[in-house]
Amino acid sequence: MQPLAPASRYCFENDPALLGAQHRCLAAAYDPITLPRLAAAGVTAGWRCLDAGSGGGSVARWLAARVGPTGHVLATDLVPPAPPPSPHPRLTVAAHDIRHDPLPEAAFDLIVARLLLQHLPERLEVLDRLVRALAPGGLLQVDELDTSYEPPLLTPDGRAARLYTKFLAARSAVFRAAGGDPHWGRHAPAALRAAGLTDLDPQPHILLRSAGSAVLELQVHHTHHLREQLIAAGMTEDELHRVRSLMRHPSFCAASSVLYSVQGRRPRADEAP
Numbered sequence: 301m302q303p304l305a306p307a308s309r310y311c312f313e314n315d316p317a318l319l320g321a322q323h324r325c326l327a328a329a330y331d332p333i334t335l336p337r338l339a340a341a342g343v344t345a346g347w348r349c350l351d352a353g354s355g356g357g358s359v360a361r362w363l364a365a366r367v368g369p370t371g372h373v374l375a376t377d378l379v380p381p382a383p384p385p386s387p388h389p390r391l392t393v394a395a396h397d398i399r400h401d402p403l404p405e406a407a408f409d410l411i412v413a414r415l416l417l418q419h420l421p422e423r424l425e426v427l428d429r430l431v432r433a434l435a436p437g438g439l440l441q442v443d444e445l446d447t448s449y450e451p452p453l454l455t456p457d458g459r460a461a462r463l464y465t466k467f468l469a470a471r472s473a474v475f476r477a478a479g480g481d482p483h484w485g486r487h488a489p490a491a492l493r494a495a496g497l498t499d500l501d502p503q504p505h506i507l508l509r510s511a512g513s514a515v516l517e518l519q520v521h522h523t524h525h526l527r528e529q530l531i532a533a534g535m536t537e538d539e540l541h542r543v544r545s546l547m548r549h550p551s552f553c554a555a556s557s558v559l560y561s562v563q564g565r566r567p568r569a570d571e572a573p
Contacts, residue, residue: 511553
């Protein structure tokens with residue numbers, strides 16, 4: 301496999317149809333992890349929330365329904381989600397580059413960043429900006445993947461398993477070529493602690509990629525959305541076709557990558573560091 305030339309852009313092409321499918325897969329796969337964590341954290345009426353890198357907006361819409369008439373949710377992304385047909389009065393959607401555009405300081409009771417930081421070469425600087433945007437006592441939830449663990453579990457034969465493993469390696473190469481770190485999830489807890497947050501609560505989650513599962517559909521989608529980059533990373537058109545067929549096989553299953561859902565709190569002024 302040839303190394304890819306360095307890049308400085310998000311690896312997923314800004315095609316509305318492809319992004320829409322990507323966001324639907326992500327919401328179906330990971331909302332059942334992200335949203336219960338937020339509910340358990342006590343998100344309620346009056347909270348001021350930021351959903352940074354909001355994608356399709358499913359988390360932001362859930363938050364807007366929780367914060368009531370006295371709260372507010374700001375959803376930001378390079379390409380923000382389209383407002384729903386009946387916009388929620390507590391939800392503001394804005395185009396925003398988290399790397400460069402300003403954020404208000406000490407403004408939010410909750411910030412959610414799901415599958416955002418691992419894509420950014422400036423992830424630690426962005427993390428510091430997110431921490432500064434938290435009000436004292438505010439909560440940051442970072443949900444990030446570590447793709448170093450996602451083995452095939454059942455495939456028709458060893459050749460199919462090797463093909464799937466080649467696809468995973470090519471996909472990781474694509475992320476790295478765009479400045480991402482596909483293994484960064486494992487580093488998120490220590491990064492939040494180094495950024496000054498306390499009460500760290502990391503929770504790892506592994507899902508099963510099997511027929512009909514959203515996490516498997518996301519991988520099939522990657523073979524289309526990242527097609528050109530995967531070919532540049534060493535896959536052939538025939539191999540992409542065969543790995544799609546493999547993942548559609550009713551007997552196929554694999555472990556997902558590990559999603560680390562990490563919460564941390566910004567200390568109040570009267571708390572010891």
